[in-house]
Amino acid sequence: MPETTDLFEIIRTTRAMRRLKPDPVPDALIRKIIEAGVCAPNGGNTQRWRFLVIKDQAIKKKVQVWYKKAFDEVVGPRYLKSSPPPGVTKEAYVRQHAAVEYLTDHFHEAPAWIVACIEETAAPTRWSGASIYPAVQNMLLAARALGLGATLTTRHLLYEKEAEAALGLPPGVHSYAILPIGYPMGKFGPVGRGPLKEVVYEDQWGRPFLGGESS
Numbered sequence: 552m553p554e555t556t557d558l559f560e561i562i563r564t565t566r567a568m569r570r571l572k573p574d575p576v577p578d579a580l581i582r583k584i585i586e587a588g589v590c591a592p593n594g595g596n597t598q599r600w601r602f603l604v605i606k607d608q609a610i611k612k613k614v615q616v617w618y619k620k621a622f623d624e625v626v627g628p629r630y631l632k633s634s635p636p637p638g639v640t641k642e643a644y645v646r647q648h649a650a651v652e653y654l655t656d657h658f659h660e661a662p663a664w665i666v667a668c669i670e671e672t673a674a675p676t677r678w679s680g681a682s683i684y685p686a687v688q689n690m691l692l693a694a695r696a697l698g699l700g701a702t703l704t705t706r707h708l709l710y711e712k713e714a715e716a717a718l719g720l721p722p723g724v725h726s727y728a729i730l731p732i733g734y735p736m737g738k739f740g741p742v743g744r745g746p747l748k749e750v751v752y753e754d755q756w757g758r759p760f761l762g763g764e765s766s
């Protein structure tokens with residue numbers, strides 16, 4: 552799978568890659584991904600992030616049971632009732648749903664997981680998330696740059712206690728995302744998003760920002 556160092560190309564093509572080959576991912580690449588993660592901004596530079604790399608199939612399987620239960624009970628039925636988001640065709644949405652279901656069934660088969668955690672000093676707030684998701688995005692981009700597929704997943708949080716117990720997290724540590732990582736079966740391609748003018752305003756809420764548009 553093509554590697555690239557063009558930052559904007561990497562950003563434009565870092566899609567959720569849910570179908571992964573079982574081939575192992577070298578530790579050197581996992582390290583490189585996490586090194587990119589810890590370059591991210593974090594509140595007060597306190598660096599309370601912790602990353603758990605999981606390769607043990609038995610641990611992954613224990614978590615997958617909860618991940619699948621959450622799909623069967625909540626996410627699957629919700630998908631069936633929802634319509635495609637902006638910038639996504641009906642066909643692409645159906646394909647995405649199939650990929651989501653595939654990852655659900657094969658979650659534990661991804662050769663490596665990176666579980667992004669925070670060692671909490673107080674009850675989690677929006678600031679906690681703000682101090683870990685930049686690292687998560689850096690890791691997704693780094694994986695893409697290395698030709699590795701990954702997906703930001705949080706669904707295990709619907710069964711947070713059970714999943715975190717299966718992960719063996721100590722008291723005071725919480726997980727914010729699980730990134731299943733592996734070599735992708737498919738190709739990287741551009742993400743589908745709606746037009747900027749519908750989500751970016753200038754000076755007044757609702758007035759589209761049209762600056763810089765090529766005519």
Ligand SMILES: Cc1cc2nc3c(=O)[nH]c(=O)nc-3n(C[C@H](O)[C@H](O)[C@H](O)COP(=O)(O)O)c2cc1C
Pocket residue numbers: 565566567568569651654702703704705706707742743
């Ligand atoms: C907060 C958050 C939670 C997510 N949780 C899951 C998840 O549990 N499982 C999954 O397959 N994808 C998950 N995703 C991935 C999104 O579904 C994906 O980014 C979105 O559909 C856009 O797809 P694309 O990035 O491939 O264009 C999550 C993304 C975010 C930002």
